[in-house]
Amino acid sequence: MSATHTAEFEHAIHTANIWLKAVSEALGTDDRHLAHRVLRAWLHTLRDRLTVDVAAHFAAQLPELLRGVYYDGWVPSGAPVKYDRDAYADRFAQEARIGAGDVPRIAPAVTAVARGHLSPGQLERALAQLPHDVRTLLEPTPAPAG
Known part of the structure; x- marks a missing residue:
């Protein structure tokens, strides 16, 4: 492998690690x-609902290695999968191997990370495709005014 390819691969790993650290x-x-x-x-629960x-x-906005994670196991002929907030949370919890009660805390935290790393508007375009009840599960709760 040439030094250029090694550097590109190292960059892809570094970028994925930045997301994981965040x-x-x-x-x-x-x-x-x-x-x-x-x-x-x-990534998977969002992808499958779009x-x-x-x-x-x-x-296309995701870093290279995360794009691979995103597409892993995707069945485009079955998209979009229609599920409501509860089914979305259950699927998220099952895939993440967390308790369903943790989803309302964890999913918005990941959404905030994605928002900070994606081009402006990209996440919003995807979230706009979701039913309101699912979107509210993914959105961070606004801080109280004060």
């Missing part, structure tokens, strides 16, 4: 395995 910090944990499971679950076109446009 998710870990947002969750208040040093458990990178948890951060990976949660990020993967967030139309194929919106899912592909969203993927």
